[in-house]
Amino acid sequence: MPPERRPLGSGPGISLFTLGTMRATGSPEQMLEVLEAALDAGINHVETAPSYGPAEACLGQALDRIATSRPGDRAELVLTSKILPGASLESGQAQLFGSLQRLGVHRLDNLAVHGLNRPEHLAWALEGEGARLLEWALAQGLVGQLGFSSHGSTPLIEQALASGRFSFCSLHLHLFDQERVPLAQRALAGGIGVLAISPADKGGRLYDPPPELIADCAPLEPLRLAYRYLLAKGISSLTLGAERRQDLELAGQLKSAAGPLDNQELHALRHLEASGQSRLGAExxxxxxxxxxxxxxxxxxxxxxxxxxxxxxxxxxxxxxxxxxxxxxxxxxxxxxxxxxxxxxxxxxxxxxxxxxxxxxxxxxxxxxxxxxxxxxx
Structure with missing residues (x-):
């Protein structure tokens, strides 16, 4: 079965999983190994950022190798990078040109404001120097669409989504933290793409589950259940910060698993809920x-x-x-x-x-x- 693709705002369709590059920064060779594994798993969306140390430079070298060894896959890759809020127009322009140079590209499919966490960050993007920077990047054809990542409050995220400035967002959406899932679904209904930030790690270190959690989710592994929960909610893509090829095996197994939860998954979710309630009791x-x-x-x-x-x-x-x-x-x-x-x-x-x-x-x-x-x- 071919990998599923979902819309991300106004940009190209992307895979159910996104390769995050903040962990494969040991060398260009490590990045290449992880990128090849992502392609093998049906992933066509890669997100990076200047804040991830040497990630952009390592990714740029890996992309150059992929362009030679797997030109068809390289042509289908969708690239997202980020810029921190607060920069002046001139500084932000220099930062964006730096990202393009390190990645070896002339244009980003997606540019996100990295950490739109406070009201002043949103003001920067909508009214201040940031607004001028983002409008310039679009007008120059250097980016295809604009988005943001946020670790901020739900009201702040709602303001950002309602502003009309952004076509996609990256949010903390997890099986074990469902507060913003309804907000994400409203954004999706309005045509705004939504990425889930690190559902494996920030979602609960689910790659290394404790015995109690394994029993609570049985017969499914906790990470599989968490992934399927989000995919069934319609989230555009789930970001995976892979360090090695093995970290992408489950994503490969679920590359087309976008349908509703089945009876086994629903039973596992009910058992998970009941187990937690039983242990915690009235507390x-x-x-x-x-x-x-x-x-x-x-x-x-x-x-x-x-x-x-x-x-x-x-x-x-x-x-x-x-x-x-x-x-x-x-x-x-x-x-x-x-x-x-x-x-x-x-x-x-x-x-x-x-x-x-x-x-x-x-x-x-x-x-x-x-x-x-x-x-x-x-």
């Missing part, structure tokens, strides 16, 4: 967000989501890793952890489940706080 946070806003600015639902994963599915390693990044990743992640809770009690009457939220937050901090870790990039 399970339902993620309704009625507890917000917190007077101290604590992101209560996100912190209790991590607790749900740690206690409900044995995902302590992932939950601790994410929790430990809070306050250490700038505008890419939450700023306050559970230690910022002052037990004021404002959230208590709002919770429809009657959760003792301050006590649960304190327990979350005791369980998940750890020594600082370095981010992969940035």
């Amino acid at each position: 399970r946070c339902g993620q309704c967000r009625a507890c917000l806003p917190c007077p101290s600015g604590v992101p209560i639902p996100e912190l209790l989501r991590l607790r749900n994963l740690a206690l409900g599915h044995g995902m302590e390693t992932f939950a601790s890793e994410r929790y430990n990044l809070i306050g250490r990743a700038g505008h890419w992640w939450e700023a306050l952890d559970a230690s910022a809770c002052h037990s004021c009690g404002a959230c208590l009457p709002r919770c429809p489940h009657g959760l003792e939220i301050p006590a649960l937050l304190a327990d979350t901090h005791r369980r998940l706080a750890a020594a600082p870790r370095r981010r992969l990039w940035g």
Whole structure:
């Protein structure tokens, strides 16, 4: 069966999976191996960024080799790169020309604002120097369409999608974090392409699942179930940050698996939900967000989501890793952890489940706080 292709905004159709290049940066040879594996898996969309260290340069050399060895596949590749918000017109122009040079191309299919996470980032793209830069890039034919990636709030993402500036977006959409899935489906219905950011890694380290999670998803592997959940929701493409050929094997198996969930998958999802509820009991946070806003600015639902994963599915390693990044990743992640809770009690009457939220937050901090870790990039 030929690989499925889905529309991405106004651009060329893309594969159900996207090769992300932030991990295959050890050498041009590593990038070439991963790119060839992606092509073998039916992938025709590659995303990169200047912020990913030598990724663009390594990819450019790999593309040059592919153009000779597999010219038909090279002709079908769709390329996306990114630019950080905040640059002046002149600086942004230089950055874009630098990306084109490193990649060895005259035009990008897609250019995304990398990390549209704060209101000032959106203002830059819509009204400031960024607006001039993006309009210039389109007018010069240097990019085919514009998009953005965001780790920001749902209201901010809604504003960006409603602005008319962007034809596609990259969002955190995961089986274990479904908050923005309805938003993504509305964007898709309006013709805006949607990429899921790192559903394997940021979605729960699902390439290395704990025993509890394996049992909860049986007979399916957790990563397969997570991929199928998103594909069945109509998400344009799922990004995979591969380091080696083996990382793309499952994507190859699912390259045409865009249909609705089957009975086995639906049963696995119900069993997953029931298992988490059983382990957490009355302490399970339902993620309704009625507890917000917190007077101290604590992101209560996100912190209790991590607790749900740690206690409900044995995902302590992932939950601790994410929790430990809070306050250490700038505008890419939450700023306050559970230690910022002052037990004021404002959230208590709002919770429809009657959760003792301050006590649960304190327990979350005791369980998940750890020594600082370095981010992969940035």
